[in-house]
Amino acid sequence: MKLYGYPTSGHTHKAQLFLSLLKLDFEFVNVDLLSGEHKQASFLALNPFGQVPVLVDGEDVIADSNAILVYLARTYDPTGQWLPEDPMKHARVEQFLSTAAHRLAGSAALLRAANLFSRTVNKPALLESAHLLFSQLNDYLQGKDWLVDERVTIADVAFYTYTKVAPEGDVDLSGYPSILSWLNNVEALDGFVDMPSSGVGLRAS
Numbered sequence: 001m002k003l004y005g006y007p008t009s010g011h012t013h014k015a016q017l018f019l020s021l022l023k024l025d026f027e028f029v030n031v032d033l034l035s036g037e038h039k040q041a042s043f044l045a046l047n048p049f050g051q052v053p054v055l056v057d058g059e060d061v062i063a064d065s066n067a068i069l070v071y072l073a074r075t076y077d078p079t080g081q082w083l084p085e086d087p088m089k090h091a092r093v094e095q096f097l098s099t100a101a102h103r104l105a106g107s108a109a110l111l112r113a114a115n116l117f118s119r120t121v122n123k124p125a126l127l128e129s130a131h132l133l134f135s136q137l138n139d140y141l142q143g144k145d146w147l148v149d150e151r152v153t154i155a156d157v158a159f160y161t162y163t164k165v166a167p168e169g170d171v172d173l174s175g176y177p178s179i180l181s182w183l184n185n186v187e188a189l190d191g192f193v194d195m196p197s198s199g200v201g202l203r204a205s
């Protein structure tokens with residue numbers, strides 16, 4: 001398998017993390033976002049939306065981090081643990097995939113990107129959105145180890161990366177003890193791989 005991505009991309013890390021948790025071998029192909037490689041014809045042939053990550057598995061080409069998680073779970077996890085067949089459990093996983101793609105990517109991830117790439121954003125509004133999401137998530141996680149049911153699923157992988165690096169966008173997670181404990185649960189999984197700190201925001205050295 002080949003994973004097309006960019007090293008500081010949290011969406012790329014989600015795919016890397018799940019490949020590693022499933023103990024699957026893959027080659028990382030660096031797509032240079034800064035020089036616009038993702039908007040060139042050869043990459044657009046893989047993903048017409050011009051974004052990383054993209055996974056190529058033989059003849060199959062899967063773009064979008066959550067789509068990659070779903071594909072890998074259905075293809076390489078015969079136990080069904082990571083994406084349960086049960087309609088109710090599957091639906092609850094999808095709820096978190098959507099919330100990660102919408103509210104998490106649309107708040108904490110944008111704040112981090114603003115710090116990383118010196119972009120102008122409406123910081124007060126994005127901070128408010130991020131803290132609303134994290135305070136709701138913190139309440140939800142009280143007394144729970146995982147987002148869905150009693151076992152780890154791709155919902156946890158989908159939510160992990162941009163929550164972990166939220167401080168790089170100046171989002172302080174110290175007031176959310178249930179989230180911090182859940183992050184530790186993910187980090188204790190066999191095969192876990194870290195998202196290297198970018199050293200910006202509250203993680204500036």
Ligand SMILES: N[C@@H](CCC(=O)N[C@@H](CS)C(=O)NCC(=O)O)C(=O)O
Nearest residue numbers: 009010011050051052053064065066
């Ligand atoms: N919904 C997509 C979002 C992917 C995304 O936003 N990728 C960013 C890097 S983190 C990207 O390729 N940005 C370049 C661009 O949009 O032009 C996913 O989950 O994979």
